[in-house]
């Protein structure tokens with residue numbers, strides 16, 4: 758279990774697992790990921806350095822639509838099932854998967870995941886990064902940094918998912934993350950489920 762830098766206490770809703778997948782599984786997944794047709798992340802007129810591919814349900818940051826897209830492919834289902842178990846969910850509750858490809862120099866700014874989603878499980882592959890977390894306080898922010906080793910996983914739920922923001926500074930080496938998300942009540946209403 759990774760320790761939080763300089764923060765002995767745990768943040769409610771944050772769960773970490775090192776060696777969530779084996780090296781053999783990581784190698785096989787990286788081979789598959791190299792074949793995935795990712796495209797630059799679009800936020801309104803802004804094009805990010807991060808490359809993405811979405812499966813299942815997709816929130817469009819350009820027109821704020823939420824729509825069903827191609828299903829999670831078979832090769833990701835064993836990892837989806839493992840992510841569901843890690844989050845205490847049934848496999849079928851995870852209906853969305855986002856692949857993020859971060860080339861050197863790419864990162865992800867401070868944000869909270871869209872309210873259409875509830876639980877968030879992130880799996881890291883390829884190289885290490887630091888997940889930065891911050892929670893607004895009366896006079897600033899409470900900040901925590903979480904090292905993300907390759908093959909590790911994190912769960913964002915409850916307080917850390919809803920009351921904290923997260924981001925990742927620019928990557929030094931190619932890193933992939935695979936994010937699995939369940940739908941929130943709002944997302945289920947929008948999805949008609």
Ligand SMILES: O=C(O)CCC(=O)C(=O)O
Pocket residue numbers: 855857865870879880923925933934936
């Ligand atoms: O790369 C990561 O682990 C973070 C991804 C993330 O925060 C997101 O896609 O919302």
Ligand SMILES: [Fe+2]
Pocket residue numbers: 868869870923
């Ligand atoms: Fe996120």
